[in-house]
Amino acid sequence: GNSVTQMEGPVTLSEEAFLTINCTYTATGYPSLFWYVQYPGEGLQLLLKATKADDKGSNKGFEATYRKETTSFHLEKGSVQVSDSAVYFCARSQGGSEKLVFGKGTKLTVNP
Amino acid sequence: NAGVTQTPKFQVLKTGQSMTLQCAQDMNHNSMYWYRQDPGMGLRLIYYSASEGTTDKGEVPNGYNVSRLNKREFSLRLESAAPSQTSVYFCASTRIRQDTDTQYFGPGTRLTVL
Numbered sequence: 001g002n003s004v005t006q007m008e009g010p011v012t013l014s015e016e017a018f019l020t021i022n023c024t025y026t027a028t029g030y031p032s033l034f035w036y037v038q039y040p041g042e043g044l045q046l047l048l049k050a051t052k053a054d055d056k057g058s059n060k061g062f063e064a065t066y067r068k069e070t071t072s073f074h075l076e077k078g079s080v081q082v083s084d085s086a087v088y089f090c091a092r093s094q095g096g097s098e099k100l101v102f103g104k105g106t107k108l109t110v111n112p
Numbered sequence: 113n114a115g116v117t118q119t120p121k122f123q124v125l126k127t128g129q130s131m132t133l134q135c136a137q138d139m140n141h142n143s144m145y146w147y148r149q150d151p152g153m154g155l156r157l158i159y160y161s162a163s164e165g166t167t168d169k170g171e172v173p174n175g176y177n178v179s180r181l182n183k184r185e186f187s188l189r190l191e192s193a194a195p196s197q198t199s200v201y202f203c204a205s206t207r208i209r210q211d212t213d214t215q216y217f218g219p220g221t222r223l224t225v226l
Contacts, residue, residue: 004154032211043202044215045217102155
């Protein structure tokens with residue numbers, strides 16, 4: 001089964017609202033954790049990552065902290081913009097390799 | 113520097129037809145991947161190649177074959193397409209074989225099998 005679980009979407013917010021997208025994982029050892037974003041009609045691109053416990057990844061106002069004790073990597077942004085509308089994927093590395101296991105994705109729509 | 117490119121962007125096939133999806137990267141990356149993206153399923157790994165001349169199965173390899181033609185190119189072949197293979201296909205690459213490395217994705221190929 002899928003060992004990355006992220007909150008079901010879709011999520012609809014108004015501009016400047018606070019965003020949280022939950023992500024939890026199961027793994028042996030300490031995988032690297034990633035958030036990828038997919039804008040409409042495009043491929044995925046890295047948003048941020050954290051490679052060890054308690055690391056915080058950040059980019060474009062988004063943040064996520066690697067929480068070993070809760071096996072979580074929740075994505076947050078304090079004030080979303082219309083341009084943040086996209087599908088967000090949580091992922092973890094697999095078996096110490098560069099292969100990734102992805103969550104199912106969460107679609108975010110931000111309305112003006 | 114084009115990154116990861118994929119051709120074609122769109123394709124419609126009839127059941128039983130064959131086709132090859134092309135992928136190339138110009139970043140001198142070692143590892144390359146093929147994924148499929150289906151609604152509500154996220155991305156699932158079909159095949160990957162850790163280096164030129166090597167390929168390995170991923171989570172959903174049935175019905176597909178791959179070729180790592182050289183360091184730049186990694187193709188995905190459907191020998192006899194089935195409606196269950198209707199999906200969006202993404203190619204990706206990473207520079208090194210480390211779990212901290214970032215994957216770079218192509219723009220995708222949207223395939224419909226009738």
